[in-house]
Each structure stands twice: as structure tokens, then as C-alpha cells.
Amino acid sequence: MLKRLMRAIKARLDALAAQLERLAAAREFVEVWCTTVDPDSHEFGAELSCEEANTMAELFRTHLYANTARQLLAEHAQNCAGAANHPEKEYAW
């Protein structure tokens, strides 16, 4: 009984460690992206699909880079024909 409980706890801790590793990688990606992309030449958003733009904007927003999220969506809007594909989001904190 105790061994089974210990195995279950270890499995849960391993899963949490994997989640933390993925979160750290996402955080590193956001930090690099948001601190190295020239905000005056944001052309990346225009190249993204609606779903890609939403996903990246949400990633930036949840890591406290709301301005980058707004800039990305503004760039995307230049080539987007489907505003309905973008749920209303408040990117101001």
C-alpha cells in the first residue's frame, strides 16, 4: 500500500516537473521574442494565420507582454479578412 502511494506521488511529481519545464521553455521563448524583436518593424503578425496570431498573442498576454500581444494583432489585422476569428480580448492590465 505504501509503495503504491509512493509510486503515485512520484508519478505526479514527475508530471509536475515536466509541466514546469514546458512553462519555463515558454517563458524563455516569450522573453527572447519580446525583448529582441524590433517593435518598429513588426511584420511577423502579418504572416500569421488567425489561429497562430491568437495563440501567440495569448502566450504574450499571459506572460505579461500585453503590448507585444497588441502589436502582433495590429500587424496581423493588416492581412486579416476575418475579424470574427479574433475574440475580443482586453490586453490592458
Ligand SMILES: [Zn+2]
Ligand atoms: Zn485574422
